[in-house]
Amino acid sequence: MNLFRAIWFxxxxxxxxxxxxxxIDEELRFHLEQRASANIAAGMSPVEAAREAxxxxxxxxxxxxxxxxxxxxxxxxxFLQDVRFGLRTLCGDRGxxxxxxxxxxxxxxxxxxxxxxxxxxxxxxxPGAESGRLIQIAERDYIRGEFQEQNGKPFFVGLSPPELExxxxxxxxxxxxxxxYGVTLERKTxxxxxxxxxxxxxxxxxxxxxxxxxxxxxxxxxxxxxLDKDQLPAGDTVMVLSYSWWQSFFGGDPQIIGxxxxxxxxxxxxxxxxxxxxxxxxxxxxxxxxxxxFRLPPGWRMGPNIRVFARLKQDVAVQEVEAMLGTVAHQxxxxxxxxxxxxxxxxxRPGGLGFWVRPARSQFTDGREDLERTLFGLLAAIxxxxxxxxxxxxxxxxxxxxxxxxxxxxxxxxGAGRARLMRxxxxxxxxxxxxxxxxxxxxxxxxxxxLGTLVPPSMPRLRAFQIDGHALGxxxxxxxxxxxxxGIVPAWQAGQAKLAEALKQxxxxxxxxxxxxxxxxxxxxxxxxxxxxxxxxxGLMVESVVRLLRVDPGxxxxxxxxxxxxxxxDKYNDYNHKEKIARLRSVLWRQHILRIPRIRGCGSRG
Amino acid sequence: MSTTxxxxxxxxxxxxxxxTLSGGPLHGYAIAQRIQSRSEDVLVVEEGSLxxxxxxxxxxxxxxxxxxxxDNNRRAKYYELTRTGRxx
Numbered sequence: 001m002n003l004f005r006a007i008w009f010x011x012x013x014x015x016x017x018x019x020x021x022x023x024i025d026e027e028l029r030f031h032l033e034q035r036a037s038a039n040i041a042a043g044m045s046p047v048e049a050a051r052e053a054x055x056x057x058x059x060x061x062x063x064x065x066x067x068x069x070x071x072x073x074x075x076x077x078x079f080l081q082d083v084r085f086g087l088r089t090l091c092g093d094r095g096x097x098x099x100x101x102x103x104x105x106x107x108x109x110x111x112x113x114x115x116x117x118x119x120x121x122x123x124x125x126x127p128g129a130e131s132g133r134l135i136q137i138a139e140r141d142y143i144r145g146e147f148q149e150q151n152g153k154p155f156f157v158g159l160s161p162p163e164l165e166x167x168x169x170x171x172x173x174x175x176x177x178x179x180x181y182g183v184t185l186e187r188k189t190x191x192x193x194x195x196x197x198x199x200x201x202x203x204x205x206x207x208x209x210x211x212x213x214x215x216x217x218x219x220x221x222x223x224x225x226x227l228d229k230d231q232l233p234a235g236d237t238v239m240v241l242s243y244s245w246w247q248s249f250f251g252g253d254p255q256i257i258g259x260x261x262x263x264x265x266x267x268x269x270x271x272x273x274x275x276x277x278x279x280x281x282x283x284x285x286x287x288x289x290x291x292x293x294f295r296l297p298p299g300w301r302m303g304p305n306i307r308v309f310a311r312l313k314q315d316v317a318v319q320e321v322e323a324m325l326g327t328v329a330h331q332x333x334x335x336x337x338x339x340x341x342x343x344x345x346x347x348x349r350p351g352g353l354g355f356w357v358r359p360a361r362s363q364f365t366d367g368r369e370d371l372e373r374t375l376f377g378l379l380a381a382i383x384x385x386x387x388x389x390x391x392x393x394x395x396x397x398x399x400x401x402x403x404x405x406x407x408x409x410x411x412x413x414x415g416a417g418r419a420r421l422m423r424x425x426x427x428x429x430x431x432x433x434x435x436x437x438x439x440x441x442x443x444x445x446x447x448x449x450x451l452g453t454l455v456p457p458s459m460p461r462l463r464a465f466q467i468d469g470h471a472l473g474x475x476x477x478x479x480x481x482x483x484x485x486x487g488i489v490p491a492w493q494a495g496q497a498k499l500a501e502a503l504k505q506x507x508x509x510x511x512x513x514x515x516x517x518x519x520x521x522x523x524x525x526x527x528x529x530x531x532x533x534x535x536x537x538x539g540l541m542v543e544s545v546v547r548l549l550r551v552d553p554g555x556x557x558x559x560x561x562x563x564x565x566x567x568x569x570d571k572y573n574d575y576n577h578k579e580k581i582a583r584l585r586s587v588l589w590r591q592h593i594l595r596i597p598r599i600r601g602c603g604s605r606g
Numbered sequence: 607m608s609t610t611x612x613x614x615x616x617x618x619x620x621x622x623x624x625x626t627l628s629g630g631p632l633h634g635y636a637i638a639q640r641i642q643s644r645s646e647d648v649l650v651v652e653e654g655s656l657x658x659x660x661x662x663x664x665x666x667x668x669x670x671x672x673x674x675x676x677d678n679n680r681r682a683k684y685y686e687l688t689r690t691g692r693x694x
Contacts (some may be wrong), residue, residue: 027634027683028657030676034635035653058652070661 024067032057082427090431096400097432100393104436107389109443110382112467115474116444117451118375120463124470125364127463128210133175133312134360135321137167139304139353156358156366158307161294162338163355166328167308173321177310178208180281183232183289185263186566193566196245196263198287200231205288206240208309209280209462213240216257216272219290229297232264233289239268243276245286277464281307281363283457309360318357325355364460374454381537384530390485391527397429398520441467563593619659620668624691627669631686633676634660660685667691 032053039049054060090097126134138156158179159167168177181200186193203219212218218240225237239261241250250256260267268289279285296302312321332338333353365372401408408421444467452465565588572581585604593602626632626640637660638653663669668691676682 023683024657026681028654030633030680030682031635031638031653031657034676056653058654060654063654063657066658067661070658070665 020071021068024064024071028057028060028064028067032060079427082424083431085424086428086431089428093400096396097435100396100432101435101439103389103392104433105439105443107382107386108437108440110447111379111386112440112444112474113447113451114375114379114382116448116467116470117455117465118379119470120465121455121459121461122365122372122375125361125460125462126209131361132359133314134208135310135312135318135357136360136363137308137310137321137325137355137357139163140356156356156362158305159355160302160304161296161306163304163328163332164306164308165293166332167325167355170324170328173310173313173316173324175311175313176204176208177308178202178205179292179306179308180205180288181231181291181294181306182282185232185266187261187263195566196286197284198239198242198289199281199285200227200233200291201288202292203290205290206274208311209278211275211278211462213272214243214275215254216240216270218272223290224292225290227291227294229300231294231302233266233291236267236269237289237291238271240272240274240288241270242274242279242285242287244279244284246273249286275464277461279457279459279461281460283459283461307363309363321357325357329353329355364462371455371459375451377537378451381534384534388527388530388534391523391530393432394485395520395523395527398523401425619655620663623656623659623663624668624687627685627687628692631672631674631684633674633682633684635682637685663691 032050035053035056036046036049039052040046044052057063124131136156138158139160158181164179171177179202182197183200184195184197187196188194201219203221203224206213206218219238223238225233225235228234241256246252246256253259256270256273258269258271260269262268268287274288294302294306310321312318329352411421448465448467455461455465567581567584571577572584589602589604593599622641622645623637626637626644629640632640634656638656641656660669660671664671664685667688669685670688671683671685673681674684
């Protein structure tokens, strides 16, 4: 309350300084006039009355000053004066200003850029509130008694249809439960059959991630398309496109909504396009189709490849889900029907049938150790750069202050208090930091774009690479902290110098000068150390890249070309048409490929 | 040393002002008159020093100021106690 009031007073006086001053003057004058007229009434002459009133009042000027200070009128004015004066000196010392602002812009901008990218890919990959309640569920996967591993982490895939059904029955634990299942559809062109990879998803898939479409709409709850025995949509249905496919295949057609695409003999009506940032569960997804439920014909089997994501209800703990999954595993293992539709491999596993749960964000970060290393390494390096920039700026400020020592002593002699001088210097450095911060936002915008290209396109993403609120707050924090850090040091030194001036000048300057030199020497040493760390780090990074480039693949990759051949599944599937495929292959080799001039040889696989 | 004495003086002045204002809203000149008459001219303060004190107390939220008409029909700033001020 008191703080608020104080701030309000200051603000008011900042805005209407002349009015506040007038009020004070009017009040004080009223007092004098009242006293004077009382004196006249007591029998004094007007001149005498006025003089007596002033005498009783005391020093009018100093009372007025004090009142203004109480009202903050003068504080606001001082601040504006500081800012104006600061801008003027900065403009006057252009070389210094440009160097400092550039150093800061680079430091702040690069830090912001790298932080933005790290934040949106690794730290907080899922947008929206309470992403901590998002989990992923999968069947435990063992091979020979061990977790099947991928980069040292358990291999985490999904559920099979009967398992999904059993888990979905426990909707008392979940606010939403969505699944996704990879699907490849064929698209006939004049010469080829192209394969397009996308995902069958439950209709609530987009709701779970809380990302709105760029165009059109996403799926309604009743739009799930039934599946046929090949787990493909049984008939014509709707589809949402990914941004990249919309751009590359449909040329970014703004009238795309309502048009149809024919894939694998089915008509898909486009109802929406997702924004560029939505690439899930895989970066190269071309489309999403609402589907379900999975119904396997008797005797048919399907692996645990349905990825399942859920948002827990508010008061549900992960332990409750784990307990439920334990019961479900127990029940399923006891059901004779499961072996029929699913196989019996799980019976050989050491733990039997079981499930595990992990935070949904692992889908984004697990198996990304390379990227993690690169980005965090860059973050550390850029942090060093920022520190160097700060030390540099502090050093420059100190050097500049030495030049301004004369100015400072003159101002001190003219009556500027130590606090007033320190405030002036602080204002200047905060101004510099803010200018640097503005430049930094510019650098960051470019930097984010560049860094975005470091992230592999296959990586799942829900968030855009852009300077988000977090990062902007981060910049402002760094910017102001930097200003304070390199502002306080010189200001403190300035204060020291003033004290020293009270002593005999010659000796005082000698001591102050030596202390300053030590301090600046220390700053240079820190800068040097940081630069060395950076150099060594950069050297090691280059070294490992070079080593990666030298990896021997075991053959000479020069002048080799790979050709992929897609065949219609119904006419050439592996089970029934092995001979047909072999015949096709030999015809292709002998009559087509080897007849191309300058082809020396060929081989095939699959 | 000198700071404690001014603090003491300030505190006394604040107390006197608060006491005076507990009778109802008054303008600065009237407050000075009341304090002097009550202390029977024992307390000789420069009248001017009253105003910084008033502004300080207003900033603290103890008193509230409002422009009004004085007895002789001139614009004057009246001070009155706030609830926080009453508690002091």
